[in-house]
Amino acid sequence: MLVELIDKYYQDKRDERNQEHFYVTDVGKCPRAVYFSMKHYPREKTDPRALRIFDRGDITHQRLMSTLFGIPEIRVVASEIDIPSKALFHGRADAIISFNNKLYIVEFKSSSEFKFRKLEGPENAHRKQLQLYMHYFKIPQGVFIYENKNTQDLKEFEERYDPDLCKRVISDFEILKKYIEDEIIPPKPKDLEPWQCDYCEFRKVCQKIEEENK
Ligand code: SF4
Numbered sequence: 001m002l003v004e005l006i007d008k009y010y011q012d013k014r015d016e017r018n019q020e021h022f023y024v025t026d027v028g029k030c031p032r033a034v035y036f037s038m039k040h041y042p043r044e045k046t047d048p049r050a051l052r053i054f055d056r057g058d059i060t061h062q063r064l065m066s067t068l069f070g071i072p073e074i075r076v077v078a079s080e081i082d083i084p085s086k087a088l089f090h091g092r093a094d095a096i097i098s099f100n101n102k103l104y105i106v107e108f109k110s111s112s113e114f115k116f117r118k119l120e121g122p123e124n125a126h127r128k129q130l131q132l133y134m135h136y137f138k139i140p141q142g143v144f145i146y147e148n149k150n151t152q153d154l155k156e157f158e159e160r161y162d163p164d165l166c167k168r169v170i171s172d173f174e175i176l177k178k179y180i181e182d183e184i185i186p187p188k189p190k191d192l193e194p195w196q197c198d199y200c201e202f203r204k205v206c207q208k209i210e211e212e213n214k
Contacts, residue, residue, distance in 0.1 A: 007048035010055075022173055024083070024091030024132050028125020029196075031176045031186050036202040038180055043201040060110040060147055061094055068106070074099050083136040088173055093133040105133045105142035116148040122157045128169050130159055135166040185209060 019037040026034045037043075068076050075098040083091050095106040107130050111119060122130070122144045130142045140161040147154055179186045188210070197203055 010048040010051040011045060021090040022088060022177075024089050024129045026089075026173075027128040027132065027169055028123075030189060030192055030200065031172070031179075032188060032206060033196075033200055033202050034176060035180060035186055036205060039183075041202055041205050044204060046201060056149070057110045060149070061108045064108045064145060064147065065095060068095060068097060077103065081137075083133065087136050088170060088177070089132060089136075091129070091132070093137065096137065096139065102141060103139045105130060105137060105139050107133070107142065107144050109144060109146045110149050111146050113148055113150045116146060116153065116155070119146060119155055122146075122159065127159065128165065131162055131166050132169060134159070134161045135163075135170075 019034075019040075022034070065076075065079055068074055077096040077098055078093075079095045081093050081096060083089060083093070093105050094108050097104050097106055107126065109123075109126055121127075126144065130144065134140060134142050142159045142161075144157045144159070145154055146157075176186060188206075197206070200206065
C-alpha cells in the first residue's frame, strides 16, 4: 500500500527534472547520455530503490556537514555553495572551510562497503568534480571525506589544484556544447565501462540509434 506510493513519489520527483545546463556531476557521465538529457530524450524509469539510495547520500552529507560546524579548529566559510554564474557548469560544492589559515573545498562522498575497502584515492569522476570547484572558486586545495555506508568508517584524501586536468575537462564540455548546439548526437566514447550502459537511462534510445547507423 504505502510502498507503491513512496516509489511513485520518488519516480515523479525524478521525471520532473529537465536538464538545461551542464552540472559538475556530469563530468563522470557518458557525454552522449548528457546530450540525450539536455535534449529531453525519453528516459527509462529509474529503479525507485536507486533513487532512495541517492537520498540517503544527501542525508550523509548533511550529517557530516553539521559535524564540521561543531569542530572549533575549523571555520566553515560556506556550505552548499553554488559555483559563480556564467561558468560553463552549474554545481554546488559541499563546503568551503578554513583550517590552519588555509581555505579548502570539502566534498563528502558515501561509498558501498565493497568500494570503500578498495579505495586508495578519490574516484576519477569525483576528482574531476573537485578540481572544477577548485578552479571556479580559485581555491587551490581541497579534501574528500568518504564514508562507508555500512560502517560509517571514514577515509580522507587531499587534492591540489591541477590546471591541466581542468583545461581538459572544460575543453571536452565545450566540444559537447557544440554537438548540442548543432543537434549532432556525439559518438559513443571508446573508454566507457560496460556498467555505464547497463545502468543508463537512455540505453534503449541509444541502441536504436546505433542500429539505425549500421
Ligand atoms: S547507453 Fe551507453 S553509450 Fe549510450 S548514452 Fe548510455 S552510457 Fe552512453
